[in-house]
Amino acid sequence: MAKKTCFERAIFFSWYCSIGDCKYCYMSTQQKPGNGNNGKIARRTTESLLAELILCKKLGWKIGFVSGGHNAYKTEDFRELLKKMKAISGEKFWVNIGPLTRTELLEFKPYTEGVVGSIETINPEIHDFVCPSKPVAPFEKMFVEAKKLGLKRAMTIILGLGETLDDYGILSKFIRKHSITKIHFYGLNPQKGTIFEGSKPPTAGYQAEWIRKTRKEFPKMDIQCGIWLDRPGYVSVLLKAGADSISKFPALKRFGSKEAKMIETEAKKAGRKFMGTLTKMPSIDVDKEIKKLKFDDELKGMIKVKLEGYIRMMQR
Template sequence: MDLIGKIKNKEIFDLLIEADKITRKTHGKKVTLERAIFLSWWCEKGDCKFCYMSSQKDRINNPDKAKRHVKGIYAEAELTKRMGWNIEFLSGGYGIYTTQEIKEISETIYDITDNPVWLNIGITDELDQYGDEIIGVTGAVETANPKFHDEICPSKSIPDIKNMLKTAGELGYKKAITIIIGLGEEIEHINDLFDLIEELEIDRIIFYSLNPHPDTAYHLTPQPASLYYASIVASTRIRFPNIEIITGTWTDNLANMGVLLKAGSNGLTKFPLFKMYGNRFGKRVEEEVYWADRELKGSFSNMNLLKKGNNLRPELEPYIQRYIDMCYDNLDIKRI
């Protein structure tokens, strides 16, 4: 029986067992913690139906005010390094930063972390302007069926994303895509996803479950069923044993993580990091990894790591301390 047939017949646990075996054989037991670093909170396109930024476009008169201070970005990168996390990618809406600005930010983060960064900056034809400061390029596909994609993300065409990623490959960069589960896609759309991965020789796929935001078309849509989400991840792992899979969840769905790890996830993402680190929410993440019989790279609870670093940029210290204070302020948090 094919993978879609197994999903439809609710043979999810068979898929999980097979995917888990493949993951351990091909990738080992390590699990990474991933942190997307956002450069801004505004997008000039602003018409992806699920996206928080679509609710901000008409609220912000001066888009420059949506830019983050670069020192805050660099402080976040420094702390990510101290915690042993990976930077999932640098991300920001369309129409905020120039290519040269993003290149300078990437170069500085490379200096801070000793690791080149992934970019998720939208569709661009200027990838040749970058160098060793980036390792790969992420295309925000979100849903792989072309017709459904045009309904959900009318201004981000799949052909344009494909052309960008093909260029990235020609330039020697790794290629990734993001996919959101729970937008109303059909099971059969997984074939479109597999075709896309195969055609572009994708190295990394980042799955998110729908996080319904106020003032968007999905504000009353519940998040997808955990086992449905896991079945898509497991099917991808089985079909593509060597691909890197990152899975995202939110604080109200932390119990998804164990099953996603069993489904073949290599890393976990989508956390409000400084609200969770060191308190019971961060420790719950570590427990999920433990009970999935996997080994965590980095920490979500060791407060001593926050102040252990060789910061080569003293001007960042106030910004670093601000994030550290936020972690301590949330140690006794009752709800997020």
């Protein structure tokens, strides 16, 4: 029987960030907090997030994590959002919204499987340069508190920021120190206006080697490989190296595209059975899906409008 793989969708609730100076991120090129952007403006509506979650469930996509700009939500508001999302999915979520305090972890725990630390690069000198206002220490403190509360720990790594394979030993020690059980390996996506504009993204072989080393040392690790729209051809190489799932692909906007078809083909090429679909729209009875929801009629009506809009976009 072929080993399975799937697409993991990250649910992003905003494109606002109170940090805003990570040198690889497009947010560093945007208007800074305090200059007319209070974060709420950049937040997506609750109905759009819930409609997207319904779609993910129907398409067989897993949720990689719930994320967004740092401090875009107040604690109580984010807790309420997670509560609504769990009511739809029936599952708890990985949360990736920056370093959380013990108080926040306790607030989110009923709806949270684990926490994700956006470590980005494990080389300390490179980290200090590319993420000057996002130190690793607060994430480590979060991991310690999360472990005490029985929450799982995960981390993200962006390859291509200047690290080398010689840095793998640092990653290995970090994983062991915090009992990391899931890791997301992304490749740099050079953004216009950043210092990485014009840089070459890491090759499939380089990204695969990080995955291969991690898989060899940590055979039970949940490893996710992030690929962008221009890299569907990486998939078979990354899966063969030991990745469990695929992410980062803009699956809603590019549903059924040649790139989406290539991802499914590449999974098969790697000897994997692709769970869910990026190419074939299932029949979705919108009224039936909305009727299932235990929300007030106003919210249900808004979710219906958004869900129908997503379906129309994907069927174009």
